[in-house]
Amino acid sequence: MGESAPADATGTPALKRPLGVLDVWALGVGVVVAGAYFGWNLGLKDNGPVAMLVASLLVCLLYLTWVLALAELSVAMPYAGGPLAYGRRAAGPLPGFIMGWSMLLEAQFAAIGCALAVGGYVAFLVNPNEQSQAVEILAELVTLLIFFLLQAWGVKEQSVALVVMTYGALLGLCIFWIAAATNFSAERVWPRENLLAGKGWRAVLDALPYALWWLVMIETVALAAEEMREPQRTLPRGLTLAQLTLAAIVVLTWLFACGAVESQQIAVDSAGQDISYPLAAVLHHLKVGENPILSIGFGVLALFGLIASYHAILYAVSRQGFALGRAGYLPSLFGRLHAGRRTPTVALAASTLLSAAFVVASIWFKDAINVAVLVSTLTALVWYVLAMACLLILRRREPALFAAYQAPASRVLPFVVAILSIFGIVAYARLEYAPAVFALAAAFYAAGIIYFLAFARGRLRSDAPEERGTQMAESVR
Numbered sequence: 001m002g003e004s005a006p007a008d009a010t011g012t013p014a015l016k017r018p019l020g021v022l023d024v025w026a027l028g029v030g031v032v033v034a035g036a037y038f039g040w041n042l043g044l045k046d047n048g049p050v051a052m053l054v055a056s057l058l059v060c061l062l063y064l065t066w067v068l069a070l071a072e073l074s075v076a077m078p079y080a081g082g083p084l085a086y087g088r089r090a091a092g093p094l095p096g097f098i099m100g101w102s103m104l105l106e107a108q109f110a111a112i113g114c115a116l117a118v119g120g121y122v123a124f125l126v127n128p129n130e131q132s133q134a135v136e137i138l139a140e141l142v143t144l145l146i147f148f149l150l151q152a153w154g155v156k157e158q159s160v161a162l163v164v165m166t167y168g169a170l171l172g173l174c175i176f177w178i179a180a181a182t183n184f185s186a187e188r189v190w191p192r193e194n195l196l197a198g199k200g201w202r203a204v205l206d207a208l209p210y211a212l213w214w215l216v217m218i219e220t221v222a223l224a225a226e227e228m229r230e231p232q233r234t235l236p237r238g239l240t241l242a243q244l245t246l247a248a249i250v251v252l253t254w255l256f257a258c259g260a261v262e263s264q265q266i267a268v269d270s271a272g273q274d275i276s277y278p279l280a281a282v283l284h285h286l287k288v289g290e291n292p293i294l295s296i297g298f299g300v301l302a303l304f305g306l307i308a309s310y311h312a313i314l315y316a317v318s319r320q321g322f323a324l325g326r327a328g329y330l331p332s333l334f335g336r337l338h339a340g341r342r343t344p345t346v347a348l349a350a351s352t353l354l355s356a357a358f359v360v361a362s363i364w365f366k367d368a369i370n371v372a373v374l375v376s377t378l379t380a381l382v383w384y385v386l387a388m389a390c391l392l393i394l395r396r397r398e399p400a401l402f403a404a405y406q407a408p409a410s411r412v413l414p415f416v417v418a419i420l421s422i423f424g425i426v427a428y429a430r431l432e433y434a435p436a437v438f439a440l441a442a443a444f445y446a447a448g449i450i451y452f453l454a455f456a457r458g459r460l461r462s463d464a465p466e467e468r469g470t471q472m473a474e475s476v477r
Helices: 023-033 039-045 048-076 082-091 093-126 133-153 156-182 204-212 231-260 263-267 278-282 292-325 345-361 366-395 415-429 434-456 465-476
Strands: none
Touching: 023 093, 023 156, 023 231, 023 278, 023 292, 023 345, 039 204, 039 231, 039 263, 039 278, 048 082, 048 204, 048 231, 048 263, 048 415, 082 093, 082 133, 082 292, 082 366, 093 133, 093 278, 093 434, 133 292, 133 345, 133 465, 156 231, 156 278, 204 366, 204 415, 231 263, 231 278, 263 278, 263 465, 278 292, 292 345, 345 366, 366 434, 415 434
16 A cells, blocks of 8 residues: 555556446445435334325435536546535635535445444344344444455455445345235325325425435445546446436335335334334334245345445545545545555545444444434535536536536526525424534534645645646636
């Protein structure tokens, strides 16, 4: 590990380019598929299935427009530090850092949420009636170690593993849909007497932050642009295919889960605790779920979904940390690559250790998974709004930058993304966990900005791709 890793023509550490359309699809679906296995179900609590459906459809609209707009930025600036590059080129170093830092926080807390959910599913598999906290913690720590080693091994190797796990996760969802259909009731899905749980449209607002978890982190694909063959072709095709796949998963999983049992049974257990293994809990309530082959087999495939997402999210964290370190926004250690495998091992290790710290903290902080999910989605919305501002600025100032690819309905997309994202941020104020979520997010933002202003802004590296792109643009202007 060190600066001797293979580099680009300027001597800057550079990543390989092995990824094609199928790899991009697998990365996009794999990073998000865990959202079908946990997290979204918490939005059902006191809100009901119809409010969850409306919130989920709003989220699908947000992410469909988001990935199309994001593809323009990613093709124009195909760097591992995508958000950093967009903000840096459009508005300067500090906005670039805030965008890159937001993406890093989004991915890091999503990784923490996925790791915690793995422990919940494993403990449920071991003993569905009484989950052991020791089993949960052990499963979470082993997951962190295994996937650190796999990603440190190499990008193509981890991509192959991700494709396999993504197919396994999709098979698990298909099995769940078929099993849940055996106890399906339209009245449970669409309770005509009480469509919005007695709360009116407030129920949709309360469900929205959790509905975001269905699809959050799809933008991970943008961070792989530096490792794609022909990104102007590969990225839009892979992203669009992934988003269409995911929209179908959202609707089908909501439909069959809410049709099989009462929605509150998917959100909380008999003791009133939040459920981190909702699909397994649904099967546990069904007669067909009494078959041990089905319940254990589904549980194993559910783990495929969770670890596929953790695997892809860890990829995102490490690439964003690597890009920030390579450009000088974080300590230079983060920008180092393994000399032989060209993987960002320091950034991988830092993310893994932070996740491990939260896993240990969850022993005392019982709401850790809920807060991790919400911090991830909140920081995501922050950089979505900033990214759309950057897209509008760059389109006006440098129209030639987008000659290789322009999204359909390109004039409307940024405004739809920004409006829906701001609407989502406003919805957080109503949540029970709002004080903890806002406080934790604010603390991380403050720490990052203080580091940038005190140490990083005078040490930015002009040879980093994100910085070179800005310098070339400035020389033309």
